[in-house]
Amino acid sequence: MYSLILLNGGIGTRVGANQPKQLLKLRGIPILVYALVMANRVEKIDQIVLNYPPEWKESVEQVLEDYAISTPVTLVEAGDSRHSSVAAMLPHCTNENVIIHEAARPLVTKKNFEDLIEDQHANVSLMTPISFTVAPVDPDTREVTGSLERDQLRNVQLPQKFSKADLVDAHSQAEKDKKVFTEDATLVAVAGHPVYFIDGSDVNFKVTTPTDLRMAGFLLRPEEEDDD
Amino acid sequence: MTKTALVTGASRGIGLETVHRFIHNSEDITTVVMFARKSDDFDEAVEELRSSSPVGRKIITRYVDVGDRDSLIENLESVHEEVGNIDILVNNAGYTNPIPLQQAEIEDFEKTMNVNVYAPFLIVKTLLNKGNVFKLIVNIASTAGINGRSGWLTYSASKAAVINMSQVMREELAIYGTRVVCLSPGRTATALRRTLAPDEDPDTIMQPEHVARVIETFASPVGRFIDSENIVVRQ
Numbered sequence: 001m002y003s004l005i006l007l008n009g010g011i012g013t014r015v016g017a018n019q020p021k022q023l024l025k026l027r028g029i030p031i032l033v034y035a036l037v038m039a040n041r042v043e044k045i046d047q048i049v050l051n052y053p054p055e056w057k058e059s060v061e062q063v064l065e066d067y068a069i070s071t072p073v074t075l076v077e078a079g080d081s082r083h084s085s086v087a088a089m090l091p092h093c094t095n096e097n098v099i100i101h102e103a104a105r106p107l108v109t110k111k112n113f114e115d116l117i118e119d120q121h122a123n124v125s126l127m128t129p130i131s132f133t134v135a136p137v138d139p140d141t142r143e144v145t146g147s148l149e150r151d152q153l154r155n156v157q158l159p160q161k162f163s164k165a166d167l168v169d170a171h172s173q174a175e176k177d178k179k180v181f182t183e184d185a186t187l188v189a190v191a192g193h194p195v196y197f198i199d200g201s202d203v204n205f206k207v208t209t210p211t212d213l214r215m216a217g218f219l220l221r222p223e224e225e226d227d228d
Numbered sequence: 229m230t231k232t233a234l235v236t237g238a239s240r241g242i243g244l245e246t247v248h249r250f251i252h253n254s255e256d257i258t259t260v261v262m263f264a265r266k267s268d269d270f271d272e273a274v275e276e277l278r279s280s281s282p283v284g285r286k287i288i289t290r291y292v293d294v295g296d297r298d299s300l301i302e303n304l305e306s307v308h309e310e311v312g313n314i315d316i317l318v319n320n321a322g323y324t325n326p327i328p329l330q331q332a333e334i335e336d337f338e339k340t341m342n343v344n345v346y347a348p349f350l351i352v353k354t355l356l357n358k359g360n361v362f363k364l365i366v367n368i369a370s371t372a373g374i375n376g377r378s379g380w381l382t383y384s385a386s387k388a389a390v391i392n393m394s395q396v397m398r399e400e401l402a403i404y405g406t407r408v409v410c411l412s413p414g415r416t417a418t419a420l421r422r423t424l425a426p427d428e429d430p431d432t433i434m435q436p437e438h439v440a441r442v443i444e445t446f447a448s449p450v451g452r453f454i455d456s457e458n459i460v461v462r463q
Contacts, residue, residue, distance in 0.1 A: 068358060
């Protein structure tokens with residue numbers, strides 16, 4: 001069985017609202033609900049560890065009650081960064097295997113979770129090919145310093161799954177080395193534990209800007225709006 | 229996989245015919261919960277259903293006036309406790325008192341809204357809040373909700389609300405994979421129709437079983453291929 005670490009602690013300054021973006025409405029439903037309802041339908045997830053921005057605990061609890069999320073939920077206050085939030089949520093996970101997802105990816109599907117769980121490896125992330133060129137640069141001199149092989153790069157998505165022991169070890173190594181990571185697949189790989197990827201989907205994007213919000217709403221509209 | 233259905237207004241007309249078809253024709257609906265006000269008609273219908281139902285079918289009944297919110301919620305909670313998940317819900321119970329605008333009382337308008345609009349809303353909300361995942365919700369509206377009819381202000385307005393509410397339910401419940409169907413029957417030989425058109429010969433118009441057949445189709449495997457925004461059923 002799996003514990004889901006559902007990251008929900010962001011304040012969402014880029015989306016331009018006066019409340020956490022996860023509580024903004026997407027087609028009339030709080031964004032957080034989409035990932036919660038999908039995770040609630042995955043049989044192999046029997047615990048959700050959910051964090052919340054300071055001062056927003058009651059609103060998050062209300063969502064859990066209103067949408068009758070039956071999987072047991074452990075609430076943890078968000079840390080200063082995504083990295084510190086995951087570190088703080090890990091000790092609350094009761095299973096040996098964990099899945100990490102973020103509420104700001106509302107288009108995640110039940111199948112995304114199930115594909116991840118079914119993969120034979122312990123540490124796996126959804127990733128997509130990169131359709132554009134990424135250049136290494138020196139930001140101070142603004143000089144392009146070389147070239148990267150696009151085939152050997154991937155856009156890291158969530159959800160991801162890890163052996164809890166590997167993830168705990170990777171976080172403790174990063175703390176010792178005073179390194180901060182923006183996500184956990186590369187964190188665990190750098191710590192020396194093998195991490196693999198399966199193909200993600202371009203619709204499972206992170207809602208960050210007002211345009212993303214509109215795009216997600218467009219993708220979630222009833223299918224008949226595509227009819228002739 | 230076996231399914232449980234809840235039908236309101238189940239003592240007669242479209243509701244009773246729907247229960248009949250679920251009990252006798254459906255391969256996977258094994259439990260049917262019937263909500264209706266207490267009446268001899270209801271008791272007799274249930275007795276007849278129980279004596280004729282195939283082996284393995286379960287009929288559960290509750291005397292409920294869906295316009296009485298406290299009683300409605302209490303019965304929903306006890307039924308959910310007893311049968312577990314309600315897979316198919318048919319919001320059929322209806323009320324009307326056709327009165328010209330100048331004579332209509334606000335209390336009667338409120339009663340109409342209570343039965344026709346607030347009850348379906350409360351049933352869906354109460355069960356959702358308890359973690360119920362519906363596969364199919366059928367809301368019975370009316371062609372009078374598409375075009376208002378002179379003398380039927382309260383009824384027409386309430387059914388217009390049902391049509392609109394169904395569209396919202398359909399969008400909001402898509403995350404659970406729930407299908408929400410709104411059916412708008414035209415003239416159907418029901419007790420409610422007799423109130424609306426007392427001089428009409430009921431043999432000349434659509435019968436409740438015709439509407440029930442459409443509901444049965446929506447509840448069958450082929451139902452998911454039919455666009456369900458607002459289906460008009462008329463003769």
